[in-house]
Amino acid sequence: MxxxxxxxxxxxxxxxxxxxxxxxxxxxxxxxxxxxxxxxxxxxxxxxxxxxxxxxxxxxxxxxxxxxxxxxxTLNFGTSFMNQIPILDLLAASLPYTLALTAAATAVGVALGVPLGVLAATRRGRTADTVARLLALLGFTVPDFYLAALLLIWLALGWGWFPINGLGESLPDQLYHLVLPAVTLGVVKAAFISRLTRSALLDVLGRDYVRTAWAKGAQAGRVIYRHALRNALLPVATGLSVSILSTLSGSVAIELIFGRPGLGSLLIGAIETRDYPVIQADLVVFAVLVVAVNLAMDLLAVAIDPRLRT
Amino acid sequence: MTPLLQVRDLVVEFRFRRATIRAVDGLDLDLDASGTLGIVGESGSGKSMASLAIMRLLPQPAGRVAQGSIIFEGRDLLALKASAMPAIRGRDIAMIFQEPMSALNPVMRVGDQITEALHLHERIGSAQAHARVMEMLELVGIPAPAERAYAYSHQLSGGMRQRVMIAMALICRPKLLIADEPTTALDVTIQSQVLDLLKRLRRTLGTATLIISHDMGVIADVAERVVVMYGGRVMETADRATLFRDPRHPYTRGLLAAIPRLRDHRRRLHQIPGSVRPAGPPRPGCPFAPRCDLARPVCAEQDPPRIVLGEGHIAACWAVAEAVS
Structure with missing residues (x-):
């Protein structure tokens, strides 16, 4: 390993x-x-x-x-052209918020998407499958910045359940501020993951080893969750890396809308002020994140599938 | 002796939007406790679908049993609720499949897969379960079982995988083992090892075996009684000695003539002309008629009668009927 x-x-x-x-x-x-x-x-x-x-x-x-x-x-990114602050400090101040948002959005996406996909696959052709399909279609077609505006209007402005923007003070408060942006990005992700899970699971449910599981007397729940789903998660993990990357780029708009600091906000600000060293450093960090996410998902696939271990 | 398994007039159909395909048409099987029955036929003859029907594992949603009964230990399995089947599968009736590579879960250690089969049907502590699994692995001839149990299926050879499948199938000491082409995917030398293993296990454990193969050699090696299937129908059924000494159905004769023999002076192997008619909607007449040397007009129009030729020796054929009368 x-x-x-x-x-x-x-x-x-x-x-x-x-x-x-x-x-x-x-x-x-x-x-x-x-x-x-x-x-x-x-x-x-x-x-x-x-x-x-x-x-x-x-x-x-x-x-x-x-x-x-x-x-x-040597991690020597120089100083911002605008305000002479070391760029390393700017990045260090932004990166945790982008990582937190991406992680939370991914968690929302997986928590909603995988069960929805399992439901759709096991109720193939029935009402639940159709409803899941419609939900996914909705999640696909609604742009995230528009969904962000809708959520803000209903849940923040209308009912006052959530803060409109900002970061929050204490840790629970920060998590509270994270909910709406994470849900916005997570819903889009859930749509993608649910379709991916459905097709992967349907494929796996027709495999010989699933028939073996039935033949040894396993009940439906065990066959689906223990034997089929783990195999189906392989293509899901691959798709998830694409999805996380799109969340990283999507976070640029979402950070602006919700007034959160982060790599996206930093990048937009730097572009507006033509702060070349900051733009360059920010893009490099994004690039490193892309490579890191791919690496992490590769390792996840290896953890799921022993055949990938050398 | 009361029969362990009695299949009567089994009809398996696949219903699609545009057509209904009949895969098994009027199959009868009888198997005594600790007996062995072989079903032989070309691919597409319906033999695998018959075995899946017994397990009630026909491919869903298209596959269904349209007619007939499957009496196992006096109970009709087809009359049971679907929820009653998991308790029977693996405990009373176990099954091994053709491709041990794809039939084993690639992401679970093989030992865990065998242990799971045990835990599904018996309340047993983990130390005891482990001991049982080790004992079983040893019984099926896996060297260093403690190590192999930690392997994943891709780390084992084809023969070892099939031994693992057999261990998994027999861990709960089922009364009936269905082996669907158990050696087809294996090398010839491994084939004979696995067949010897199946015979040895049947002797030591007393498990009745339903073995399904396209290979007359495999059937001759293992089965006491043989059912010859073609196009979803039974062509001929007899005990092994009778079938190989005195085959009566033209299809059985063709199959036996196609077995290569060392001292054969003819250069070319015998082959049955034509190819298997794809399964389709139920049709009258003998499915083998288009390929049969002895076919006559009636063969394509009416179902052949079942001619009893001796004790337990039945052939369904118009030509045989004519010869007998």
Missing amino acids: LRTIGQRLADSVPTLLLVVTLVFLALRLLPGDPALVALGENATPDQLDLFRHRMGLDIPLWRQYLVFLKDLA
Whole structure:
């Protein structure tokens, strides 16, 4: 098992390198001169040169790349161009909130989606299946920012059950503030997971080893939960990584709507102020998260399926 | 001796929106306690569906028993509530399947799968259960059972997997074991080992066995009585010696002639012309008629009579009827 983990970790290094390289190139190969964009049309050539020098843009691209990699390896992201705060501090202040939101949304998605998918698969073609299908369709088609607005209007403004925005003070208060954003992102995820669970479970329920479970005298509940579902969770885990990644990008809008700090808010703010070092660092963190989520889901699959262990 | 299993006029159908397909058409089976009965036939002859019908595990929702009775120890299994079946499956009637690779759960240790079968039917402590499982694994010829119990099915060889399946099926000492093509997926050398194991276990445990195979050699090796099926119908039934010495149905003769023999002077193996007619809606006439050398007009139009040729020797064939009269 440890060897497998080490193997997957090593496998993700090239991916990670590729992704951060893309971030590096994207910001430098975009049309337009960053110095001109950042300082505006009225900047003097001296000011532009000074900016380029401070940003390290006046050396050849390959040397910029080496410096960029060295800075990444030493976690030296530099300081924000806007307010001189070390970018590492900005990231450290935002990352936990994005992680908390993503984790909570994923928990909501799995907690709603898997049982709904099991219900639909075991009641195939009956009313429960149709209702589950309609719910999933609704979850798929409603954009998350629109759902966020609806939830805010009904549950926060209308009935006053939940806070409208912000972060909360104590831990229980923070969790309370997390409910609406997590539900918003989680409902979309649940729609996806329920369909995935349904099709995976239907596939598995027709397998020979499920027939073996019936043949040894197991009751329906044991056949479904003990023998079929664990096998069905493999494709679900793969789909879940896609879903978590879409939650990460979806959190950009949701953090704005609910007034939460996070990588998304940080990124939007940095784009508005053309704070290049912050944009770059934020994108790198997103890229690392993408690779980390894929790695985690890979390891989850290995934990579920002994055949994947080397 | 009271029969353990008595199947009468079993009809298995699959109902789809546009068509009804009859997979088994009027099957009779008799099996005494600790006896062995073989069902032989080509794929598509309905033999596997017959065995699943006995377990009441026909593929849902299309498959159903349309007619007939399955009397096991005096009770008609088809009259029982569905909720009564789990207590019978695995405890009284156990089953092993063709593909031990796909029939074992890939994400559960094989020892746990066997232990589960035991816990489903007996209130037994875990230490005792463990001892029983080890004893059973040893009985089916698995070396180092304590280690193998921790393996997953993909870590075992085909023969070991089928031994695990057999151990799982027999752990509760069932009265009837249904073995559906138990050796088809195995290498020839492993085949004979598994067949020897099945015979040895039947002797030591006294489990009645219903063995299903397309392979006359397997049937000849294991079964005391043989039912030859084709197109969902019984063509001929007899005890083993009679069937191999004096086959009467043209289909049985064709099957036996197709077995390769070492001292055969002919170059080519005998083969039955044509191929199996796909199962379809119920039709009158003999299903084998289109491929039969002795077919006559009546064969395609009317069901053949069942001709009793001796004690327990029955053939359903117009040509046989003509020859006898």
